[in-house]
Amino acid sequence: xLKLTGINKDLRGFCIxxxxxxxxxxxxxxxxxxxxxxxxxLLETIxxxxxxxxxxxxxxxxxxxxxxxxxxxxxxxxxxxxxFPHMKVRKNLAYALHGHPHEEIKNKIEGLSAKLGIEDLLxxxxxxxxxxxxxxxxxxxxLIQEPEIxxxxxxxxxxxxxxxxxxxxxxxxxxxxxxxxxxxxxxYEEALSLGNRIAVMDHGSILQYGTPDEVFHHPRNGFVAxxxxxxxxxxxxxxxxxxxxxxxTREGIKIRLGSGQENLEGFVMIRGEDIVLxxxxxxxxxxxxxxxxxxxxxxxxxxxxICVDAGEKLHSLITGISRDKxxxxxxxxxxxxxxxxAVKFIEE
Amino acid sequence: xxxxxxxxxxxxxxxxxxxxxxAPVLGLLFSSSPLKLFETAKDPEVKNSIMLTLGTSMGxxxxxxxxxxxxxWILARYRFPLKKLVTAIIDLxxxxxxxxxxxxxxxxxxxxxxLGKASTAAGFNFVGHPAGIMxxxxxxxxxxLINAARDGFISVPERLEKAALxxxxxxxxxxxxxxxxxxxxxxxxxxxxxxxRGMSEFGAVVIIAYHPMITPVxxxxxxxxxxxxxxxxxxxxxxxxxxxxxxMIRLLLSSSKKN
Numbered sequence: 001x002l003k004l005t006g007i008n009k010d011l012r013g014f015c016i017x018x019x020x021x022x023x024x025x026x027x028x029x030x031x032x033x034x035x036x037x038x039x040x041x042l043l044e045t046i047x048x049x050x051x052x053x054x055x056x057x058x059x060x061x062x063x064x065x066x067x068x069x070x071x072x073x074x075x076x077x078x079x080x081x082x083x084f085p086h087m088k089v090r091k092n093l094a095y096a097l098h099g100h101p102h103e104e105i106k107n108k109i110e111g112l113s114a115k116l117g118i119e120d121l122l123x124x125x126x127x128x129x130x131x132x133x134x135x136x137x138x139x140x141x142x143l144i145q146e147p148e149i150x151x152x153x154x155x156x157x158x159x160x161x162x163x164x165x166x167x168x169x170x171x172x173x174x175x176x177x178x179x180x181x182x183x184x185x186x187x188y189e190e191a192l193s194l195g196n197r198i199a200v201m202d203h204g205s206i207l208q209y210g211t212p213d214e215v216f217h218h219p220r221n222g223f224v225a226x227x228x229x230x231x232x233x234x235x236x237x238x239x240x241x242x243x244x245x246x247x248x249t250r251e252g253i254k255i256r257l258g259s260g261q262e263n264l265e266g267f268v269m270i271r272g273e274d275i276v277l278x279x280x281x282x283x284x285x286x287x288x289x290x291x292x293x294x295x296x297x298x299x300x301x302x303x304x305x306i307c308v309d310a311g312e313k314l315h316s317l318i319t320g321i322s323r324d325k326x327x328x329x330x331x332x333x334x335x336x337x338x339x340x341x342a343v344k345f346i347e348e
Numbered sequence: 349x350x351x352x353x354x355x356x357x358x359x360x361x362x363x364x365x366x367x368x369x370x371a372p373v374l375g376l377l378f379s380s381s382p383l384k385l386f387e388t389a390k391d392p393e394v395k396n397s398i399m400l401t402l403g404t405s406m407g408x409x410x411x412x413x414x415x416x417x418x419x420x421w422i423l424a425r426y427r428f429p430l431k432k433l434v435t436a437i438i439d440l441x442x443x444x445x446x447x448x449x450x451x452x453x454x455x456x457x458x459x460x461x462x463l464g465k466a467s468t469a470a471g472f473n474f475v476g477h478p479a480g481i482m483x484x485x486x487x488x489x490x491x492x493l494i495n496a497a498r499d500g501f502i503s504v505p506e507r508l509e510k511a512a513l514x515x516x517x518x519x520x521x522x523x524x525x526x527x528x529x530x531x532x533x534x535x536x537x538x539x540x541x542x543x544x545r546g547m548s549e550f551g552a553v554v555i556i557a558y559h560p561m562i563t564p565v566x567x568x569x570x571x572x573x574x575x576x577x578x579x580x581x582x583x584x585x586x587x588x589x590x591x592x593x594x595x596m597i598r599l600l601l602s603s604s605k606k607n
Contacts, residue, residue: 049510069513082511086529095525096515145516 500534
């Protein structure tokens with residue numbers, strides 16, 4: 001178990017403030033945040049490359065706050081792998097086992113390299129390896145010392161999608177083997193697909209901590225919502241009109257809710273997939289119908305994100321076919337339709 | 349002017365520079381008859397001076413490297429107050445005129461200083477002793493090693509050292525297994541530079557020790573006592589020995605790189 005209590009660190013302008021959280025044994029813990037949020041500083045503080053200004057770090061019941069790096073039993077995999085270029089892969093793997101019996105080193109290297117699929121690379125120099133191979137070697141070199149926690153700094157950054165999938169599978173496999181993992185990333189899809197605990201970080205602070213389900217369905221504020229890919233997340237207050245609950249936004253837009261209690265303050269959250277666009281007002285079961293002007297058409301990996309100004313800016317996710325059918329372009333008028341049950345109200 | 353004309357003019361300037369370097373050396377090499385060279389090479393005074401020169405320069409280089417290389421690592425890795433001043437101090441021997449450097453070193457190791465007294469108590473005297481020659485050579489040549497080694501350590505990514513630490517290695521082990529091997533090429537070229545620079549030193553050494561005579565001093569002595577004709581063969585022999593020596597080092601280096 002890794003337990004951080006009140007960690008502070010000021011590093012020439014970059015700082016982390018009062019960080020506390022616990023990573024339980026067997027967790028796949030994701031630290032999610034944009035670049036510059038302080039994630040790497042936090043990771044390096046846990047590994048001991050940086051000393052915290054205050055607070056305590058406990059690992060497996062030991063207070064490691066002031067321990068030198070080499071005594072922490074923390075396995076850190078660097079973003080650029082940091083494989084020793086003057087040693088063959090075998091020697092890289094053996095590095096952490098200095099002083100162990102020869103036979104044990106040999107067995108461990110063979111066992112682990114079979115598991116990670118790098119048996120054929122053992123006699124090669126790092127300069128001849130590909131990015132994915134280097135990542136595997138880096139993981140093996142760190143895992144061989146059986147760290148109490150495996151710290152990964154953006155392990156999937158700068159990889160193409162095929163390689164990403166491959167390494168993801170590998171990371172899941174390592175986790176299933178019982179390894180506690182803390183993984184730093186700026187990619188919420190990565191967080192969703194791998195983590196069973198997520199902490200969202202920005203400006204040196206943890207904004208939210210919980211299971212992926214909690215974080216993705218109840219984002220605590222606009223930053224978290226936006227960062228985890230939720231486009232429609234608008235501050236609002238519940239008002240009753242004609243006995244029906246509406247979320248009234250600051251701009252005065254009234255959004256019909258499935259249910260709600262009057263005067264409650266919070267946010268309305270609508271998934272972009274749930275907003276239907278149409279050229280004219282629809283006669284349908286959607287109780288929320290707004291007219292607006294197309295502000296921006298943004299291409300995404302899965303289609304298009306259409307941003308419409310209907311008093312509030314709302315985002316609808318549609319396919320390329322739909323966009324062509326409706327002839328959507330910036331500046332045109334369009335109708336937004338969504339059901340009251342698609343609107344989620346999150347209390348502040 | 350056309351680009352091509354410019355290229356020609358610059359190449360011509362380059363040829364003049366090359367000629368400027370090569371002409372005196374080639375002239376010197378052909379100044380003495382092979383017989384004369386052979387005789388000079390057999391002259392015990394010449395042989396001893398060459399051995400002394402190579403030995404003191406090599407010894408001084410290796411001895412001072414023991415402190416200079418770790419110091420270079422500190423310079424490469426850490427920021428500390430007055431670092432700029434420290435760097436300037438290291439470069440000082442390069443800018444001090446070498447005879448003045450010799451006077452400075454002599455004032456430091458002569459008999460009435462504490463270092464001189466300590467050496468007298470140990471039964472020898474730096475002045476007129478190979479140990480004194482080593483010190484004079486090291487004084488003027490150390491900056492070459494320190495600067496090369498520092499650049500070498502700077503070129504080693506600090507993350508590799510940190511990665512080694514996270515793998516449980518002690519800082520000493522990290523230094524010897526990561527930092528030193530990866531900076532080795534620069535350190536080696538620094539060692540060679542320091543060795544070569546020490547070997548060619550005249551000004552500082554002659555003030556500390558006229559005897560025993562290193563080759564540059566011997567050349568000077570033959571020149572002032574007997575004239576140009578007598579100084580030439582010794583110079584030729586010295587140049588040849590130095591060239592052969594460096595060629596050997598180069599060969600060793602390139603073969604070890606292949607492995």
